Amino acid sequence: MLRRKLWVLGLVIAPAIVGAATSSPSVPSVFGGNGHNASFDGRLYLVADSVGWQAYVLRPEGVTLRPDGLPDATGPMWSSPMTIVAGGPNGENALAICEPDPTRAPYACDANNNPGGPFACYDVQIIDSDAMRDVAGGGMVMRRRHLALRVENPNTPAARPVAYDWGALEPLAVSGGGALHGIEPTFTRDGKLMIWQGDLPSGGGQLLYSVSSTACGATGWSPARSISHMYKDPAVNTKYRLAMRQLRAADGTAFADNVPVYGAYPWMLPDGDGVMFSAALMACRGPDDPGGCGPRRNATAVLGYPTNWGIAHIDGGINPSTTDGVRLFFSSPGPTTFSQLPVTAGADVWPFFGTNTSNYVEVSFDDGLDGKYAGLWHMNESVNPAGDLDRTRSPDVSGYFNTAALKGQTSFPGANNGVLGKAVDAANGWLEVNHDPSLSPTNGITMEMTIRPAGDPDCDGDNNFRTLLRKGDAYSLTLEESGGIRARVRVSGSVIRELYSAAEITADGGTWTKVTAEYDAQSGRMQIRFDDQVVADQVFPPAALDGTTDKLTIGGVGTRPACGVGINFAGTIDEVSVSRVARTIGTPEPETDGAPDAGTGSGGPDGGGGGGGNTGDDTAPGGCCGVGGGRGSVLLAMLVVVLGYRRRRSR
Numbered sequence: 001m002l003r004r005k006l007w008v009l010g011l012v013i014a015p016a017i018v019g020a021a022t023s024s025p026s027v028p029s030v031f032g033g034n035g036h037n038a039s040f041d042g043r044l045y046l047v048a049d050s051v052g053w054q055a056y057v058l059r060p061e062g063v064t065l066r067p068d069g070l071p072d073a074t075g076p077m078w079s080s081p082m083t084i085v086a087g088g089p090n091g092e093n094a095l096a097i098c099e100p101d102p103t104r105a106p107y108a109c110d111a112n113n114n115p116g117g118p119f120a121c122y123d124v125q126i127i128d129s130d131a132m133r134d135v136a137g138g139g140m141v142m143r144r145r146h147l148a149l150r151v152e153n154p155n156t157p158a159a160r161p162v163a164y165d166w167g168a169l170e171p172l173a174v175s176g177g178g179a180l181h182g183i184e185p186t187f188t189r190d191g192k193l194m195i196w197q198g199d200l201p202s203g204g205g206q207l208l209y210s211v212s213s214t215a216c217g218a219t220g221w222s223p224a225r226s227i228s229h230m231y232k233d234p235a236v237n238t239k240y241r242l243a244m245r246q247l248r249a250a251d252g253t254a255f256a257d258n259v260p261v262y263g264a265y266p267w268m269l270p271d272g273d274g275v276m277f278s279a280a281l282m283a284c285r286g287p288d289d290p291g292g293c294g295p296r297r298n299a300t301a302v303l304g305y306p307t308n309w310g311i312a313h314i315d316g317g318i319n320p321s322t323t324d325g326v327r328l329f330f331s332s333p334g335p336t337t338f339s340q341l342p343v344t345a346g347a348d349v350w351p352f353f354g355t356n357t358s359n360y361v362e363v364s365f366d367d368g369l370d371g372k373y374a375g376l377w378h379m380n381e382s383v384n385p386a387g388d389l390d391r392t393r394s395p396d397v398s399g400y401f402n403t404a405a406l407k408g409q410t411s412f413p414g415a416n417n418g419v420l421g422k423a424v425d426a427a428n429g430w431l432e433v434n435h436d437p438s439l440s441p442t443n444g445i446t447m448e449m450t451i452r453p454a455g456d457p458d459c460d461g462d463n464n465f466r467t468l469l470r471k472g473d474a475y476s477l478t479l480e481e482s483g484g485i486r487a488r489v490r491v492s493g494s495v496i497r498e499l500y501s502a503a504e505i506t507a508d509g510g511t512w513t514k515v516t517a518e519y520d521a522q523s524g525r526m527q528i529r530f531d532d533q534v535v536a537d538q539v540f541p542p543a544a545l546d547g548t549t550d551k552l553t554i555g556g557v558g559t560r561p562a563c564g565v566g567i568n569f570a571g572t573i574d575e576v577s578v579s580r581v582a583r584t585i586g587t588p589e590p591e592t593d594g595a596p597d598a599g600t601g602s603g604g605p606d607g608g609g610g611g612g613g614n615t616g617d618d619t620a621p622g623g624c625c626g627v628g629g630g631r632g633s634v635l636l637a638m639l640v641v642v643l644g645y646r647r648r649r650s651r
Contacts, residue, residue, distance in 0.1 A: 021307055021312040021363060021365055022363070022367070022421065023314050023363045024361050024362040025316070026320060026359045026360070027070050027071070027072075027073060027360050028073065028074050029074065029360045031358065032047075032049070032356070032357075033355045033356075034047070034049060034093065034094065034328070034356060036355045037096045037097045037186070038332070038333060039106075040102065042058060042332075042334055042337040043057055043059075043106075043151075044058075044161075045058060046084070046126070048093050051083055052084070052088065053085035055149060056081050056161070057159045057160055057161055058077060059157050060077065060339075061157045063075075069343060070360070070362075071342075073353070073359070073360035084166075090130060090169060091129075092130075093129075094183055095127065095128040096128070096185040096187050098125045098126070098144070098215070101123065101215075102189070105124050106121055106122045107121055113148055119151060119154065119162075120150070120151040120154035121148060121151070122149045122150075122151070124149075124216075125146055127144050127194070130143075131183045140182060141181060142196070143170060144170050145169050147164060147165070147167070148164065148165045149161060150162055150163040172217075172218060173221065174222070180196075183196065183198070184197045184266060186267050186268045192211060192212050192214070193211050193236060194209065194211075194221075195266050195268055196209075197265070200225075203260035205264060205387075206262050207275070207277065208224045208226060209230060209236070210225075211233070211236055222235065226259065226261060228255040240272030241273045241305035242272050242274050242275060243272070245305075248401070250301075250311045250312065250313060250384070250403075253385050262279070262387030263275075263301075264296040264328075267331045270334060274305055275302070276300065277301060279296070279298070279300070279301035279313060280299035280388060280389040281295065281388065282298040285323070290323070290324050297326035298327065299319060299389055300330065301383060306348060308368055308397075308398075308399035312368065312395070315378035315379075315380040315422055316421040317416075317421070318361045319380075319422075321416065322414055324415065327354065327356065327357055329354065329356055330352045331353060335348060335351075343362070348365040348369055349362055349365075350362065367397060368397050372579050372581050373399070373578070374578045374579065375398050375400060375438070375577065376398045377394045377396055378394070378397065378575060379394055380412070394406070396433075398438075398577075400436060402438065402439060403433065403434075404433045407430050407558075408428060409427040410425065410430065411425050412425070418574035419450050419514075420574060426556070426572065428560065429555065430467075430558065431554040432552070435471075438580075439471060439552055439578060440471075440547025440548070441547070441579075442545050443520075443522065443545070443581065444518070444521055445489060445545060445579065445582065446579035446583045447475060449469060449515055450513065450514045451512070451515060451569070452511065452571050452572040453466075453506075453507035453509070453569070453571040454507075454570045455570070455571075457481045458481040458482070459563040462565045463565050464564070464567060466478065466481075466567060467556050467557050467568065468555065469552070469555075471548060471550050472550030473488075473496065473550075475489045475545075479569060480500075483507055484501045485505065485517070485528055485530075486498060486499070486500045486501070487526065487528055489526070490548070491521070491543035493543075493546070494546060495543065497526060497540050499538055500536060502535065503535035505530060509571075514530070514575075515529075516530075518582040518585050520587060521543060521545055524540040524543060525538070525539045525540075526540060527584070527585050529584075552578070555573050556568030
């Protein structure tokens, strides 16, 4: 069975980094063009291209895998196309497939489309608008037309479209009269909720919605409203999970009722749980550089239940760069429709096809639905409420919206540079997160980040330890000048517990290491792991964590010299998280029903100084904090040496 293998850096290996919203690497696909949409059984795809409208059949029975373990979307999974509209006689462009009767999409039929027979027939409505004319010229009116399409050899590796028949064009009418104007429609499976890109007096280029009591009907649609109004609308707010909470920007800022939510090229998750769209403008470096620049064709994102009703700028191969290559239309056959797709391990992973980009990716929502993170920063850019890319902040996708602000000499490159998508380049800078109660767990904690030091941290005769993560004395991770990792937590009575790895990470400018430290209050156990391998483990007397109100800092603690005592990390930082439980060594807890409700974190602008800073003992020889003990198991330390780790240098 092909299902549930895992991609990491192009290899099929044991589970490692998968997150929400994150994507696998991107691989090429023969399915390409402009606007497209998929049937809800995941097999029929219609796409606009330079020829007109083309019909493809997705054939999961023909899926083969590439050497990296991902599906080969250039192989036999796709049929050859059949042209169903030649040219654009009616201004055809982006379209949506709407199914009035799911039992007829498809149904078994004969060569005359009568029920029964060896073919599969699709009896659907196609919704689009004349995007070649503006509203003043009579264009951009949403309309429908009936399509009957027949597939030969259905549900086999030889399936292909063989015949079609069109009905007449009909405009979609609003209850009480009037039309719906805009482009790029997308529908829910029940055919009663439509989202598209359009204009209102409050702003152009925003995501709008309309609802009807009749699936795919020609009449009876509600007037266009911003999707920010959905949570107030009884016609949708108890039926579709996208509408069940107030929507928020990536930093947690709530979209007020009827305020524009800017976006383009939307595609709704079939049951109305969320919507994928392009969230930011693609800036031009020069005339048509990159090609198609200017409009909102950057920062492919998801908004809705899987992302705690906040805009999640997807990290990974679906967004390879924020300066090169525009991204427009994506759609998915669904996470569980086929056993062959997706292949990525995870609880909620979706296969996606892009047409303007002619690619295939797999998108995971696992971390946003996890419910145990206090903060999870994929170290990619945020998108602000105005729909602009924000390169000064990195969003927290845990559901608490504990946004990290870039300080000093930290920055995002244009192209992906991390173990998973984008990572922060840290050169004597840091990231800063405002205090929030969510960042002060009591029963357990897991601190995790993946780092690539630029070089040997030992830069002079002083004690050149580097702060990786710190929330005052509450908890911290430190890279010692020897290459070892020191983890500290504060417990009841203001007692500091610390553990040192003895093992050392590679600091050659090219090697990534995932560093994980955990503490479980009930057992008192503390552990450090490198790339999921235990390098230190010790049991202390059980004690609850004792938090502080300091800011959380990542990669440093404020303005520091380039070299000296207790300086900032130099290198690249990716996939940073703080969990409210000890994920591996902790006492099992009842399963949570997803993440916390949106809007529980501070979500405010950056501010304040450089966090809590180090204690007065930080300059003591032999470690960042000068607290004795906590060196880990002697047996484990001996084992680490035998396994070939370079021993820690004492000063």
